[in-house]
Amino acid sequence: MSVETVTQDTLACAGHLTLIHAADTAPGWWRSAVIYQVYPRSFRDLNGDGIGDLAGITQELPHLADLGVDAVWLSPFYRSPQRDAGYDVSDYCDVDPVFGTLADFDGMMAESHRLGLRVIVDLVPNHCSDQHPAFQAAIAAPAGSPERDMFIFRDGTGHDGQEPPNNWQSHFGGPAWTRVAGTDGQPGQWYLHLFDSSQPDFNWDNPAVHAEFERVLRFWLDRGVSGFRVDVAHALVKAPGLPAWGGRADGGSSDGYPGHEAPMFGQPAVHDIYRTWRLILDEYGPDRILCAEASVDLHRLAHWVRPDEMHQAFNFPYLHAGLDVYRLRSVITDSLTVLDGVGAPSTWVLSNHDVVRHASRFGYNGLGPRDGDGIGPADHQPDHDLGRRRAAAASMFMLGLPGAAYLYQGEELGLPDGIDIPDHLRQDPTFARTGGQRLGRDGCRVPLPWRGGDPHLGFGSGSDPWLPIPASFKALARDLQAESPASHLSLYRDALAFRRELDLGRGSLSWAEDWCTGYSLGYMNGTTLVVMNLNHEPLEMPAGHVLIRSLPAGAGRALASGETAWIQLGPDAAAAL
Missing domain, CATH: 3.90.400.10 (Oligo-1,6-glucosidase; Domain 2)
Structure with a gap:
């Protein structure tokens, strides 16, 4: 079948299209990149002390290159008392001994460049450690x-x-x-301290604070990093006079307290900081980037990614949209429309180190854990098979969208949250500060299973891991999944490969209206039709030229004319044609 025939057939089965976003032709690797988040203490422990380290990351980087990602984002590895997993920094220009040395960092950078992987590092400018x-x-x-x-x-x-x-x-x-x-x-x-008492907030009204962080930026840029993910990028500047606030602590909107009025977030002067930082990065060339962790609504988020400020911002509305097809469609439409208005790409993300993994979140048909909380053994438990099936579909659907995508370590294995964590091992300060009423985020930070037959599933061969690895992770170990073409890992590899081959990150998006129903969602990216079925029943659709599907196809049939083959897209599944 010719490419022209495939295109015509795909367009025919897509039905009525509503164009939302045109193909992206602007320069910049980051506009379409897939960036993999490494949480260092849980990635790979090479020295056997039970905590992941930079040497372990270096050793396993070939697996990330083989997966098909473009860049790695490292969560904090700086010197720190580790009261909040490294987000309490005591020295911004050194490596904490638990992770290694600056020489280890340089070795990791050299290996990443050899493999064609860029490295982005976390920057925490709102607060530091009380030991700084x-x-x-x-x-x-x-x-x-x-x-x-x-x-x-x-x-x-x-x-x-x-x-x-x-x-x-x-x-x-x-x-x-x-x-x-x-x-x-x-x-x-x-x-x-907007966070833990061990994390005092800097005073960004003081020029000396500006000068210090400009020094930090240059220190890491000189070591070859490709940019920075900026922690709580909306919080640096506080409203003059520090007025009282009766709304949510995180600045989210609540009755009578709209988020845009929160005096500790989103103040206009914060943008001057990032304009200055952008000029510094531009000195190092056009390929160094800033990504904002700014938990604001989409229309305000556009202010962070104007042409003279940051390059990217995390799309939290998408992360929190869940599997509600109406909400998903609205968020995707708004994201592309609003960010197109300032010439910025959207980003897409389903999991990170602060939320319950989506393989667990999607295992609930009703109310699941709230944001920032984990799942404990006494809580209502997710359906793990359902969660993994939905996670596979949602991930494939996301990786077909135009823009950049962020993956959280272990999601390519379909890992759920760790649930059976004894109270005395929990380390998230949320657990202690709320007297255990909120479990916090330890469950999504459990170490990775690399090899099913090794001690600690290959995470490390020495001391017990800093958080216990569930016994169920053995069946999800990377080496076992690498041998199976039907595994979660293989699905990610295939989805990333077709994304790259068809340049979907640079593509367009039109809603395929015939496939947008109360239980399914479909879009065209260029000549690729992506459909996700969240119904309890199979969805019958033209087979076309099937690129990938998150589950094996059901039994197909031919139309009476015998010209078009059909497949059944199973419940909680996605396919790309």
Whole structure:
């Protein structure tokens, strides 16, 4: 069959099309890249201490190149007391000994470049560790000193300043303020921490903070990184006067408190910071990028990716859309439309280190865990087979979309969350700060299974892993899945291969209206039709030239004319024609 015939047949079976997004011709590798998130402590432990390390990442990079991704994003590996898994940084220009050395980092960079993989590193500019030398100097200095002005210190309210300066709450539970002793040893000022008390917020009204982070950017750019994922990129600047806020701690909208009014998020002056950073990256060439972790609505998100600011921003509305076909269609349409308006690509993501893995989330037909919480042994449990089946379909559907895609380590294996984690082993500060009422995010951070027959499933050969690896992960080990053409891993490889061969990341998107129903969703990207069926019944569709499907096809039949073959797309499955 000729390409022209395939195209005509595919267009015919797509039916009525509604164009949303034209093909992307702008330069930039990042506009269509697939970027793989490595959570270092859970990726691969080479020195046997039970915690993953940079040497382990280096050893396994060939597997990521073989998978077919374009770049690797490393979660924090800097020096840190590890109170919040490295997001409490004590030295931004060194590697924490638990992960290795700067020489190990340079070796990892050399191997990644040999394999054709770019490396993006996490940057945490909103806060640091309370063990950072700058904060230690601040608490040793008097109120009003230059040292304290690096952070947000305020006098308390009420009798003798015994109450916090305002009513802001921490993301991890409890107040967002902690009191320190004055130079006379008596209770003194309070400092702001939007996250854990061990993570004081920087004062971005101070030019010295700007200068310090510009130094940090250049340090890692000089070592060859391709860019930065910027943690809580919407939070750096706070509203003047730090006004009270009665809404959600994370700035999400609630009754009477729209998210755009949250005084600790999305302040206009934050964009000046990223314009300056963009100029610094541009000095190093057009291939260095900034990606914002900015939890704001799509229309406001466009402000972060204007031509002189960041290159990408995480698409949290897509991550949280679940498998509601109406919500998915709306989010995809809005994402492409709004971001096209500023010349930026959309990004797509289904899992990361802060949410329950989508192989578990999608295993619920009703109410599942809320954002930021895990699943414990006493909770309502997901249907794991259903979750993996839906996860495969959703992943394949996502990888056909135009734009960039982010994958979280282990999702290519269909890993669920770790559920049976004893309380004494939990490390997410959310668990401690809420007295165990919220389990936190440890379940999605369980170490990876590499080889089913090895100790600790190949994660490491020495000490027990820092979080227990479920026994069920043995059947999902990478080496076992690599041998099966029907495995979750093989599906990801195939989906990434056809995405690359057909340049779908640069493609267009039109809704295939005949395949958009209350239980299915279909779109055309160029000449490729992608359909996801979330019904309980099979969906009968023309076979066309089948590129990939998330489940084996059901029994087919021919029309009376004998000209067109049909396949049954099973429940909770996706196919690309």
